[in-house]
Structure formats: C-alpha cells, structure tokens
Amino acid sequence: MRICVLGAGALGSALGGVLADGGADVRLLGRVAHMEAIAQDGLMLREGQRDRKVRLQAHTDAAAIGAVDLVIVLVKSFHTREAVMAARALVGPETTVLSLQNGLGHEDVLTEVVGRDRVIAGKTYVGGVMLAPGHVRVGTLGKETLIGELDGTVSARVRRIAAVFEAAGLAISVSTNILGVIWDKLLVNVATGALSGITRLPYGPLYAVPEVEECAIAAVAEAMAVAQAQGVTLATRDAREAWVKAAEGLPPEFKASMLQSLEKGSATEIDFINGAVVRWGERSGVPTPVNRALVACIKGIEASLGRDAAVLERAA
Template identity: 70%
Template sequence: MKIAVLGAGALGCAIGGALAEAGNDVVLINRNAAQVEAIRAAGLRMRGPSGERPVAVRAERDCTRLTPMDLVIVLVKSFHTQEAIAAATPLIGGDTVVLSLQNGLGHEDVLAEAVGRERVIAGKTYVGGVMLAPGHIISGTEGKETLIGELDGSDSARVRRIASVFEAAGLCTTVSTNIMGTIWDKLLINVATGAVSGITGLTYGPLYAIPEIEATAVAAVQEAMDVARASGVALSYTDPRDAWTKAAAGLPQDFKTSMLQSLEKGSVTEIDFINGAVVRWGQRCGVPTPVNATLVACIKGIERARQAR
C-alpha cells in the first residue's frame, strides 16, 4: 500500500516506520529539515523492546515531489490540520483515503471540507513514540491498540483493508462501527485533565490532591457527556468521575499533560479541539457548556501571556 504520514513526528515515525518495515511504500512528511535529512542519510532509527534497528523509508519536507497515495495518515498538531491538508493536494487521487489519528475532536470536519467527507475515516491510537534526536525514536507499538472506522459507523471494505495492513505491520488494529463514540471516549480523558493541568501548572500528583480541581474537572466531563448524548453519540462512560480516574491510571505523579508541556514551551495548545470542541458541539445541539467555555478562555489567556514574553 502507498502510504503518506502527514506530520511525521515521534508518533508518526513509529507508525510509519512499522508500516514501512512490513513492506509498504511509505513516505514520512515533516517540515523539520534536520528530521528529514537524518532519515535520508541513515534511515529511521527505531528503538524498541527487541533493540534498535534502522528502517529504510522515504522522507520529505513537503508534498511537491509526491504522487497520489492509497492512504494519507494525518498526525499533525490539531491547529495545523487545515494548513497541512491544503498543502497535501498532490497526495490525493481518485481512491485516496485520509485517516486522522490526531488527538481531540473536529479534525474530521476540517479534513472533510478540504478533500470531501467520503474520503475521510477517523481513528484513535494508543501507540507511543519519543523523539530522541532527528531521525531517532523510541517506538511504543507493542500491545498498543489502534481503532479506526467510517464516520457514519458503516463496516466498509476499505477500513478492513487498512486494518489488515496495520495488523500485518504489528499494529494491533480494531475496526470500530462507533468510531465517533471512541473519539468522544478519548476526548473525555483529555477534557478531564488537560486544561486544569495547563491552568494550574500542576503535574498529576498535586493536581489530584485538590478537591476543588477534581470538582471542576468532573463538571467539565459531565458537560461533554451531556453534549455527546444530545448529539446521538454512544459513549462507554456513564459516570464522569470514571474519566477523571482513568486519566491518571498507571501514570506517575510527576506526569505532565501535553497541554501543560505546550504551555511551558510557549506553544499554542490543542484546546480548540478538546474543550473548545465540547463548546462548539454544545452550541450546535443547544447544551450549555459554561465550565468548558471558562477553561478555554483561561488557556487562551495563558497562551497569549506566554507568547508575549
């Protein structure tokens, strides 16, 4: 299968490297010149439980020299989605499928507007990756599940084909007929801790020790659950506290959410595709979301203050 990974950071390299190693024609696309040159010079160096090995895979900084793909996997940061897919026109052919494996909610709408909703499928992955140096990653694919599915919940041949390609590459992949429910389930985890951690600057240990923070987080999750149900989304959660509890399961007390890490680096966060998505969907279905709206406002204020330094 001809596959392009749009946004080949640590996670994109872990997935793309596994697919390339299994014999697929893969190209990793990353704007970072050092990353691309390192992969071109020595292959993608992947470290895993069985040791380290180089994987031969193509790498490009943009799509200008590329031709249409069978599959485009989108893994850019949420706020770069529109820009990235607009620049990916050479990758889109008559039968190209575009798969978002990004965090948060709303990317599927951005992608659908750019390439047509009929081309877009969605997914969630628990695969991990850590960037050690340009072209050198720790790959966390073993036993980590990926779920993919059609936006309308249908059981299609194309999704099953993609799942089989992933499985053959050692990527444990399940076809979901409720992928939007899966996305919302994961969103609830991010809603529970991302914003409150970013606002307070706290790691999980002290964050979970403050009852007022827990109450705020649970209220934000409850709003999100109310919005999902009003929108006809089937969730696996029935109690908002379960999302708050699961968010910290198995993680150390010094764990930092990605939102806190982004703020500490002075970067824009993915708030618009997490709590902000809850607010937008709430407006569509007439469900009030004051807690999430407040969290969004606070994060945006912190973003502006840090960028002004």
C-alpha cells in the same frame, strides 16, 4: 499499501515508525529538522528503556512523495485545511484520507478539501513524545486505534487498513459508530490535556494530585453530558474511565500533547478539545463551566508565551 503520515511530529512519527517497523510501506511528511535527521540516520524509537532504529522515507515536500494509497492526517487541528491543501500531491484517484487527530471537526474540513468519499475517521490512543530530531518516545502498550467509515459501514478499504496495523502489532478495531469513538477519545483528551498544560506536569506527578483528578473527572462529566444531549452513543460509562484510560500503558514521564506544545512556545489544540465541548455545550443548552475555565487558563498561558516572545524580541 503506500502510506504517508501527514504531520509527522511526535505522534505521527511514533505511529509511522511502528507501522514501518512492522513491514508497512511508510513515508513521513513533516518539519525540516526532524525529517532531515530521519533521512540521514533513521528514526529512533524508544519504548521503555530500549531504543530501536527504523529506516523509512522522510520528506518535507509532498511532491517528492507523490500519490499514495493512504494519507494519515496528524497535523495540529488548526493547521488541517492548509496542510492538506499543501499536500494535494499525495491524493490520487484511489487515495483514502484518514484523520487520527485530537478533537472534533476534522472530518468536515477534510471532506471540503478532498471529498467525502475519500475520508474515513478514526482515533488513536498511541502516544508519542519528541525527545530530539529523529528520536521519539512511543507508547503503544494497551493503546488501541479505532477507524471507521463516516456512514457506519464496514468497507473493504477499512478492513485493509486494519490489516496493516495488525501486521505491525498495533491494536486496532473497526467501528460502526465512529462518531461515538471520536467523542470517547475527546473525553480522554479533556481529562488530561489542559490540566497537564496548566500545571506543566507529566503524567506521573499529574496523577499524584487528588485535586487534579477531581477537576479532570468534572470536565469529562460535562463533556459526556454534551455528547448525550447530541444523541451520541458513548462507550465510556463513567467519567473516571477517561481519566484512567489516558494514562494506561504510558510512562510517568509522558507529557500530554498540549503540554508539549506549550513547552515549545506554540499554540495548542484547546479550541478543538475543551473548547469544542464548550461550543457544543452552547448548542445543546448544557452548561460547561469547568471546561470553560480550562480553556481560559490555557488561552492565558498562550497569551503569556506570546507576550514573553514579543518582549524578548524587542529587547534583542
């Protein structure tokens, strides 16, 4: 099975690297500096205090890769449509497109671009942090990936994909309730993403503040109420479960993707995470004041970063 990870940043490189290290035929498609470092020196994966090098193909142009059997989409949520459109060379007659992105709504976008019959959905709890171009910290211990057909069937293609993940030592399950899976993963992102971004704290110190935990649990409880109002069946039974699960198997220095984005001065996926809870809450008639406040704080930080960049540009 020929696999391409579209959007091979921290998480995409971590996942693709582990798959390649387990024998899968993987290509990474991502930004220039990171891809050039991997093409030249290999991808360095750090787990715990140990580094290991993985050799795999890394590209910045989909045309150089051509059609593959599986495209794993891990671009930022707000780049989904343009990224997939630009990477149409990856999609052949038998290509399956799998979104493992954070948040809600990606499958609808992918369906519009490549067709519903090609799309399967999933979520992964694997973690990745960019240490330097070509060097990524990986968190896989106890971190499951779940995939499934949009119609809830267990197809041959889903079983084949699961077998590739298993061969690489990754925990994977095939779900007949992928919508519930998507919401369960959303709860984990709701628990830590915005709060990590606002406080600028990695997981160790973040989890040491009782008030942060209290706020996280309140945000998750709102999201659970929205999901239930939408008729979604959740595996998560208690809001604190999402808070605990978010940090399982990850080192104290691990940073949520939202914090990583802010540290780079780039936009976050807040609109597809806490923002999605607010939007679906409005549709369902469920109040979401905690998530609304978290969205406002992140939007304020993004605006501040943009203003600081503009000031620096004018001063230069």
